[in-house]
Amino acid sequence: MDSMAWVEPHEKKSTFTQVKVPTITSPKGFTASGLHAGIKRKRKDLGMIYCEVPAAAAVVYTTNAFQAAPLVVTQDGMKVDGYMQAILVNSGKANACTGEPGLQDAYQMRQSIATEMGLPAYRVGIASTGVIGERIPMEPLTRAVPTLVEQLGKEGGDPFSQSILTTDTGVKVVEVRFFIDGKEVRISGVAKGSGMIHPNMATMLAFMTTDAVIEPSLLQTLLREVTDETYNMITVDGDSSTNDMVVAMASGMAGHRNLTPEHEDWLTFQQAFAFVSKELARMIARDGEGATRLVEVEVKGARTLKEARQAAKTVVGSSLVKTAVYGADPNWGRILSAIGYSDATVVPSHTRVWLGDVVVVDGGTSAIYDEKLARKALEQSVVQIKVDLGAGKERATAWGCDLTYDYVRINASYRT
Template sequence: MDVIFNEGGVTAPKGFLAAGVHCGIKKHKKDLAVIYSEVLATAAGVFTTNKVKAAPVRITMENLSDGKAQAIVVNSGNANACTGERGLKDARKMAELVAQKLGLNPHDVVVASTGVIGVSMPMDKVRQGIEQCCKSISVYGGADAATAIMTTDTFKKEMAVKLEIGGKTVTIGGMTKGSGMIHPNMATMLCFITTDANIEAKALKKALKDATAKSFNMISVDGDTSTNDMAVVLANGLAENQLITCGTEDYELFYKGFETVCIELAKMMARDGEGATKFIEVQVKNAPDEISAVKAARAVTRSNLVKTAIFGEDANWGRIICAVGYSGIDFNPDLVDIYISSRAGEMILAENGMGLNFSEDKAKAILSEKDIKVIVDLKQGDGCATAWGCDLSYDYVKINGSYRT
């Protein structure tokens, strides 16, 4: 089965419309978006593990409790987090305003926010933005919606794929934002995925959970987890394929496409890390088991010492094996091989836990590329995992030192 990359994002699947506008939450850039399904959709979500959950996260968790949704409203520039009862009231009002304009039940509206914590929502501006969006939603509005949810992102993040299931063409589209405060278990992100697949709620929830584990929970920029993270998927069934259920061949076909979308969106976020100059892929192979491989890969991508070494184009492999060492897995350090690679070539830095007499010039040439791969071979089993991240540069401090201004 081929997964074919398709143009567009959340409006690529049948029956989805979107819009993104500037309503004044931010000074100049687009800051509010609405995504709408022409019919009630099966829905699922995963949310931040932070104990402090923003008002929109709490409202959306309530609204998705029945596994149904028909619209999403999301703003950037204000997180509506740590805003007390007023914040909850404002989040509910956002759902109500969208419902009124589109003729929906407020319970069927997902609410999301991202931006500065601890500031009340400017609801007069939000009201105007929702009115604008609901008037202008169209099949051409996906790119504007993807732009409107950006905060410190430097580019919009959207994509879509199509595949054939049971003789019907199924499309999956998505958009996400995320650049800083990125860390596994949910990364700091907002992600919205749409599909015209006809799929049962149980299967959709499983697909989101499993794909999140392989994608959004395998990226790290700076080790912080926010108050507003969520990934939500809506499936409206307009592809008219036979109902997809767990444990079937059709489910495996759907999941392959769904996971592809999630992984590609996750990699876009890692590539766009705040102040990043390099994209890092860490592959751990031959670990004792998959869980160990995941822990080791995550440890390397979140190590500030590894990140800064790669920023400085320094082949300091000791920082890599050190990160694996504190990852909490059981392994034999005397068996570990470490490689680096990029478009400039590949080379081994350490073998059987000891450094080799490698060419520093060649290593620097490899690390001078924008896309860097680190390979850690534990040689103790068949577990493998891949994680993604970025380097840590001077600009990260500059960006976050003046985030509110």
Template sequence: MTTSELNLADIKKIKNGTIVTPLGFSTDGVHAGLRFEKKDFGVIVSEVPANCAAVYTLNSFQAAPLYVTKESVAVENKLQAVVVNSACANACTGEQGLKDAYTMRNTCAEKLNVAPHYVAVASTGVIGELLDMEKIINGINLLNPARSLQHAEAFQTAILTTDIVMKTACYETTIDGKIVTIGGTAKGSGMIHPNMATMLGFVTTDANISSDVLQEALCSITNVSFNQITVDGDTSTNDMVIVLANGMAENNTLTPDHSDWASFYEALRLTCEDLAKQVARDGEGATKLIEVNVSGATTHEAANIIAKQIVGSNLVKTAMYGADANWGRIICSVGYSGVTINPETVNVSIGDILMLQNSQPQSFNEEQAKAYLQRDVVIVNVDLQQGTESGKAWGCDLTYDYVKINASYRS
């Protein structure tokens, strides 16, 4: 069964669901003192070692936590905990930064009484500063993981930097007659232009699935979710998405040949897409989410490239902020995307308002268009009329506040 053949009624979004909604997961977030007042340190724990999958930034300057996490995962492709701090990225910090990341991992492992290689490490915040290890160790000692909404929100708060809101998503489906749940959380609002995944993302599931199959699914889903968002065109040094699958739902092992595989895959895709859109919507200073749909492409990859080019254009983003229906900026982005298109056949609409048909301008009501562009969610549709493939991307408008936030980030 393919995803298109799914009965979507089999997949449910869980209101108030979190990373601890799947069986066997607990979490906590505390104030370790890395920030002035807000929570800044957290952990996710599985009752048993969980099969895992991960994707990482392709930025050449990868932060110390990524090296340590990759080493942990490489031992057995299993994790039992992820420990995270905000306020300091521990990136470009040399041998001391790597030593500190190992200390963070090993101290957490001792606290939880698990093997060190079962612990992943993630950090986010200012680049080039060393961790305050006294505060890190203090944070580890303060952790008291539990399976509650309060503890989940504590973790979700602890990982934020310039984010305005927490990001969380949770879906469930039925596998072998058993309820399987997928929960996720993420942080990110600036330095968002992925080249694998983006920001920090953590997904938990009680599904029984091997690490290699989960890794393949995550890589595929990343390309149509996290990799299709952009805020400012910057790919961070610390980007990472980790999925933990502890098997406690006790379904038969999932593979692409399993009769319920499409249901699980779609639930995981929906969780990742939901989180990705929340990150795009919470872009630094953003006032609206922009979704770009490209259809009529010769390949899915071409459609994705064009969609992301449009949503990443600063000129498009500023026009969206100003509620200016300047379709010329959209068509310009299509033209320099690097994808071969027929410049005689392109249709462009904003919402339901047609502005370009067969590459010819169409008359439209400017006031109606302005009113539409003042909404919280703006949808741009581009039909290349060249093929049958389509793609999507998400981003946000570019505002004065984005400049203010980033001009004083370290202060």
């Protein structure tokens, strides 16, 4: 075998700045609010993002066959012209698998905002997260809408971030700033997600705002591409939810020329958009229910990009790998086993595995390594597992977390 070092791909220098105190309302035109409506016992459970002008919008939805009513209603509105001006989100009740009554609740939820703000109903998106099979208590929700609208403001970013949480341990917010045509542009994102994470899309909600000037169709294409390499590359427990989605809204108020792939600053926007999505995805994975460590699995040497992604997600999603990480046990056999059943093309004689910087597998068999250093690599807050399949040139990264006793405790009593 040749050099044992893991070679990182060359990355272009970032052309954006990450903000230390991010908020979803930072881009021009956006305000937000969040409050306790009475859907949950105590914590905030109803939130809203509003744009003062119709915003170009893009949405990616869960692939679960049992799509929740809010997704059906939001898709219905997005079919009109691809613009959205407000999105209303509740936590505590998923309004999934609730039949026709649940669907009517979702339409009523949308109409409550449209009426209060004088908007066409199709310009309002809705989202819900919480317990599946339970309808939303509509009386407290609709009663809270006027106050929710009244509280809209630039300072409403944090209340909104709190209002969408379920078993999350904290808010997840990212913001970057950069320049297009000499005009400052901002992209912000906020997400929730802790359990039932195995997207395509699945249990997570993410909302992104920007003041960039971009057409809905191009924003939709970009969101789909970025979703495949970020949100769809995380897994906590392998379960796909009925509810969750990613929404991106662009106010166009930054004032630069319309963005297209031919624009000289297109790559800057694309890179910044992907960065916000990637950081939110990592935060969701790190906040997996009961998790103590973020696990990052990077696969290279794959025959195709699809196989690279497949192998990375299979390793990071393996319960045996996840428990080994929790116990800081450098049991590399579990990693090889997961690679073997991932259906990715593998050349065993060229396969290598690293735990951090420690090579534990070389040529499909055990390398000579220091057990203590390998264990130490698994004790880090961010555990890096690297795999070279030896079959090609494609690579991909997936994120997950360890599997702990607390995960069982949390999910054994979720409804109580």
